[in-house]
Amino acid sequence: MNEIAATPAAGSVRAIVRVELAVDASLASERLAAYVRDIVHPGMHVSVVSIAENPRVLTPQLSFIDAALDAARDELRCDARDALGRASGIVSTSGADVDARLIDLSREGGVVADALVADALACHADLLAVGAGQRRGMLRWTDASVSRQVTRDAHCSMLIVPEDFERDNAGPLTRIMFALDGSAASLYAMRFALPLASAQTGLLAAYVVDRAVRLVDIAPTAMLENAYIAEGERALGHAATIFARYPNSARTALLSTRLINDDVAHALVREAVRAGAELLVVGTHGRRGLSGWLLGSVARRVARLSHVPVLLVRPPVN
Numbered sequence: 001m002n003e004i005a006a007t008p009a010a011g012s013v014r015a016i017v018r019v020e021l022a023v024d025a026s027l028a029s030e031r032l033a034a035y036v037r038d039i040v041h042p043g044m045h046v047s048v049v050s051i052a053e054n055p056r057v058l059t060p061q062l063s064f065i066d067a068a069l070d071a072a073r074d075e076l077r078c079d080a081r082d083a084l085g086r087a088s089g090i091v092s093t094s095g096a097d098v099d100a101r102l103i104d105l106s107r108e109g110g111v112v113a114d115a116l117v118a119d120a121l122a123c124h125a126d127l128l129a130v131g132a133g134q135r136r137g138m139l140r141w142t143d144a145s146v147s148r149q150v151t152r153d154a155h156c157s158m159l160i161v162p163e164d165f166e167r168d169n170a171g172p173l174t175r176i177m178f179a180l181d182g183s184a185a186s187l188y189a190m191r192f193a194l195p196l197a198s199a200q201t202g203l204l205a206a207y208v209v210d211r212a213v214r215l216v217d218i219a220p221t222a223m224l225e226n227a228y229i230a231e232g233e234r235a236l237g238h239a240a241t242i243f244a245r246y247p248n249s250a251r252t253a254l255l256s257t258r259l260i261n262d263d264v265a266h267a268l269v270r271e272a273v274r275a276g277a278e279l280l281v282v283g284t285h286g287r288r289g290l291s292g293w294l295l296g297s298v299a300r301r302v303a304r305l306s307h308v309p310v311l312l313v314r315p316p317v318n
Helices: 027-039 066-092 112-122 144-153 184-196 221-243 264-274 296-305
Strands: 018-023 045-052 097-104 127-132 157-162 175-180 202-209 250-256 279-283 310-313
Touching: 018 027, 018 066, 018 112, 027 066, 027 127, 027 157, 045 066, 045 112, 066 097, 112 127, 112 144, 144 296, 175 184, 175 221, 175 264, 184 221, 184 279, 184 310, 202 221, 202 264, 221 250, 250 264, 264 279, 264 296, 279 296, 296 310
Parallel strands: 018 045, 018 127, 045 097, 127 157, 175 202, 175 279, 202 250, 279 310
Antiparallel strands: 157 310
């Protein structure tokens, strides 16, 4: 079992036990499956899901004769089954329990985003893993209408692995970066994701001081910056206390945006690349106020910008 997963952490945090892995026929899905294989372990359950879309919905401008429509449906189902077989074979080497299922929208109706959200809810998934940039088959994550709806509506946390991300070596992640904003939600996200690390994984907690000048700022820039720095130091102090419970090499970083043409999302993505992180953890419901930037829009912006896998952590609803 993952060494760090067995180390207790303070407070009640939902354990990652059930993972839903959404795949299609693309190479991106195979890379996604390999990534999931490297972060799950025995005792976890992975449900591999592929969706065969309805050809009549995919191309509503075309008229099909029955034979052509049946052939298109069969091809989509065949692609989905092949994707399930490849992904299941990859993930099964992790030692986690694995099952696979096909969702046929020609029979069940609906659209991809709704089907994924509903299926993750039905199987009580703690984490929904998808690939970003899958341009064929069922997961067109470059289509903002799909990605926005899933990230908005999914009841669980989401792992998004970019199409162009490929690890140099299989095995435990080399470094995980945690984005903090001074909120309890961002600390929850950090503790939620820690079991995905091994004892050899480097840990980095980062807080971004937003120095960019905006016309809407009503307080003096220097006053705001000093307040951000103070809050950042407090947040990183909490992170260091949590890190002290683990055997890993760990550090904290107080970052800042550039004065112009920059924002928190870009600063986080730059640091993740610079630090060699293989996972960037972001909470999705930080508090509003001084630095409550871990709110849906910024978290999703990080996911869109990042070339590093992003874990969007949704805290439990009280």
